[in-house]
Amino acid sequence: MRRAKSWGPPLLLLAPSVLLIAVFVYGLIAVNAGTSFTDNHSAAQANGVAPISFVGVQNYLDLLASPDFQHSLKNLVLYTAVFLVGTLITGFVWAWLLERPIRGEGIFRSIYLFPMAVSFVASGVVWRWLLNSNQGEAASGLNRLFQIVGLDVLQNPWWNNITWGIAAIALPAVWQLSGYVMALFLAGFRGIPDELREAGRMDGASEWQVYRYVIFPQLTPVLLSALIIIGHMSLKAFDLIMSISRPSNYQTKVPAVDMYVFKSSYDFASSAAVGAILLIIVALLIVPYLIHSSRKDGR
Numbered sequence: 001m002r003r004a005k006s007w008g009p010p011l012l013l014l015a016p017s018v019l020l021i022a023v024f025v026y027g028l029i030a031v032n033a034g035t036s037f038t039d040n041h042s043a044a045q046a047n048g049v050a051p052i053s054f055v056g057v058q059n060y061l062d063l064l065a066s067p068d069f070q071h072s073l074k075n076l077v078l079y080t081a082v083f084l085v086g087t088l089i090t091g092f093v094w095a096w097l098l099e100r101p102i103r104g105e106g107i108f109r110s111i112y113l114f115p116m117a118v119s120f121v122a123s124g125v126v127w128r129w130l131l132n133s134n135q136g137e138a139a140s141g142l143n144r145l146f147q148i149v150g151l152d153v154l155q156n157p158w159w160n161n162i163t164w165g166i167a168a169i170a171l172p173a174v175w176q177l178s179g180y181v182m183a184l185f186l187a188g189f190r191g192i193p194d195e196l197r198e199a200g201r202m203d204g205a206s207e208w209q210v211y212r213y214v215i216f217p218q219l220t221p222v223l224l225s226a227l228i229i230i231g232h233m234s235l236k237a238f239d240l241i242m243s244i245s246r247p248s249n250y251q252t253k254v255p256a257v258d259m260y261v262f263k264s265s266y267d268f269a270s271s272a273a274v275g276a277i278l279l280i281i282v283a284l285l286i287v288p289y290l291i292h293s294s295r296k297d298g299r
Helices: 002-036 058-065 067-097 105-117 120-130 141-148 165-190 194-202 207-218 220-235 239-244 255-264 268-298
Strands: none
Touching (some): 002 268, 058 268, 067 165, 067 255, 165 220
16 A cells, blocks of 8 residues: 555556557557558548558568659758758867857857757748759859859759759758757767866877877767767658748658648558658667666666
8 A cells, every 4th residue: 555655646646647648559550550551541531431452561562663752862861961061160160169158158158059049941031032943144053152252053943953952941841950069069068078088188199189099089979979869860851851942842842741642642551651661760869779778778
């Protein structure tokens, strides 16, 4: 009885959250998975007019064999690579510049973090104009700027380029999230005791050697956290792409856009299959990190 009384209040306190998560997270994941195993590809089936049959993994096989979806996956890889490299390098450089307290540091931190306060849709509207593909006399945005300063060679179609157009859309994402990565690295820099730096200098290490052998290894957990957070955000990219490009634009297609297009055409089975594939990709990225963290904390 005493054990039941001690566990009773905590369980009652957690019960609403557990119930909501079970229904609206894991329950909806199960519903999505179930839909992806059916042939629900039309409005008639969605409205209950036509029967729905179980087809197993056929939707997944059809998607993975589709050249359009393969193109979307390639775009996702390119977008993720540019997004990750851009935010990590820019955020680290900003944090390194602010690592030692300087006058006006608060102003610089605010400037670097300001893009995070802007929604992806709002920044996408602005960047759509900046990345306008018009060149020559009709140029605007960055192409117009290059024309004014005499760097016409840098003018390009940006996100309209069929090969690397999705990489151009990653630029506003880098601009918007670099401040967040800077905050992570800056917290990591500030969390390193000064005694470690002084010990390295007393042992005869140069300033570069102090950073290389003392400071940088201490930032490994921060780097891993930034990789996980930014990586999973890039895999779910949708609103920024939609606000700059259009769902029908082949050059900027990613799985999240495909999922929206399928759903708009009442192809709920294919849309659910795309969502499940994205969930699997995110899980492959995050689950090993969670296992590593739990083992590290258990030592």
